[in-house]
Amino acid sequence: MSDLEIHPLDLHFRYWPESIASNLVIGPEGPVLVETGPCSTLHTLQKELAHHGFSPTDVRDVLVTHIHLDHAGAAGWWAQQGARVHVHHLGAPHLIDPSKILSSARRIYQDMMDELWVEVLPAPAEQVHSLRDGNLIRAGGLTFSALDTPGHARHHMVYLLKEVAFTGDAAGIRQPGRSFIQMPTVPPEFDLVDWQESIARMQARGPARLYLTHFGPVNEVDVHLSAASTILRESAQRVRQGMIRGATREEILRDIAEWEASREGESTLIGAGQLSQTGFGSLSTYVDGMMRYWSKLL
Numbered sequence: 001m002s003d004l005e006i007h008p009l010d011l012h013f014r015y016w017p018e019s020i021a022s023n024l025v026i027g028p029e030g031p032v033l034v035e036t037g038p039c040s041t042l043h044t045l046q047k048e049l050a051h052h053g054f055s056p057t058d059v060r061d062v063l064v065t066h067i068h069l070d071h072a073g074a075a076g077w078w079a080q081q082g083a084r085v086h087v088h089h090l091g092a093p094h095l096i097d098p099s100k101i102l103s104s105a106r107r108i109y110q111d112m113m114d115e116l117w118v119e120v121l122p123a124p125a126e127q128v129h130s131l132r133d134g135n136l137i138r139a140g141g142l143t144f145s146a147l148d149t150p151g152h153a154r155h156h157m158v159y160l161l162k163e164v165a166f167t168g169d170a171a172g173i174r175q176p177g178r179s180f181i182q183m184p185t186v187p188p189e190f191d192l193v194d195w196q197e198s199i200a201r202m203q204a205r206g207p208a209r210l211y212l213t214h215f216g217p218v219n220e221v222d223v224h225l226s227a228a229s230t231i232l233r234e235s236a237q238r239v240r241q242g243m244i245r246g247a248t249r250e251e252i253l254r255d256i257a258e259w260e261a262s263r264e265g266e267s268t269l270i271g272a273g274q275l276s277q278t279g280f281g282s283l284s285t286y287v288d289g290m291m292r293y294w295s296k297l298l
Contacts, residue, residue, distance in 0.1 A: 012044050019214060022045055036064060062083045065159065072085075077121050097122060134147075152168070174212060175216075176216045
């Protein structure tokens with residue numbers, strides 16, 4: 001590994017430790033943030049930055065892997081402070097005008113909307129840098145490369161910096177020191193084939209370390225990515241088989257819950273029980289995403 005200075009900042013979303021990270025990358029020309037988290041964690045993020053000697057005005061560049069609110073809910077706030085926000089070209093219009101994001105999120109979160117996210121501010125268009133696959137981002141005296149990685153969402157980027165990859169949700173959810181991986185197959189854009197191809201693209205780049213937004217660094221890269229691909233395939237096939245045999249949503253959800261529990265038991269984890277309470281995913285939404293995917297193909 002190189003001497004890159006990277007600090008995963010724990011945003012303590014809904015007071016849960018190690019649920020959402022904003023990665024502070026300190027370059028020769030200043031700090032760069034990868035992921036903003038939601039506005040509900042801005043105070044925590046600012047405190048974490050101050051711990052490393054930075055204020056919001058020091059941050060001139062922010063990279064977000066995709067526009068889901070747990071990753072980019074505060075992107076508009078940072079743009080309004082003068083930071084450039086780098087984002088997938090399909091997500092850029094929704095940072096400038098977040099009305100569709102908010103409408104969709106409100107249908108999902110309803111009365112919990114304000115508690116989870118507080119607010120989502122529009123980003124000034126001139127502060128939004130729209131990215132396509134392979135684009136280079138020069139920030140903080142460093143050069144990041146954007147890797148288009150659909151599957152979780154069509155507007156998903158993984159950012160490569162030397163031998164490091166910032167993976168957003170593309171490499172799944174895994175807490176530090178634990179082997180249990182969840183793949184957040186949320187509707188409406190989950191695509192099994194695209195996601196597996198995205199994982200293969202990450203593997204082909206050969207990073208030595210992954211930084212997961214949920215949560216933190218992973219050093220055993222090949223083992224992790226191979227396991228993520230397997231879990232993705234197996235969970236999707238279980239849902240498909242249930243739909244083919246005419247099982248109800250509740251029956252499919254129960255089957256997936258039992259399968260997840262058996263995987264957790266093998267890795268001696270609490271895992272999914274905690275993750276389901278953090279507001280950025282649950283088994284029911286994961287099953288809904290897979291059922292929506294298969295309903296268009298069966």
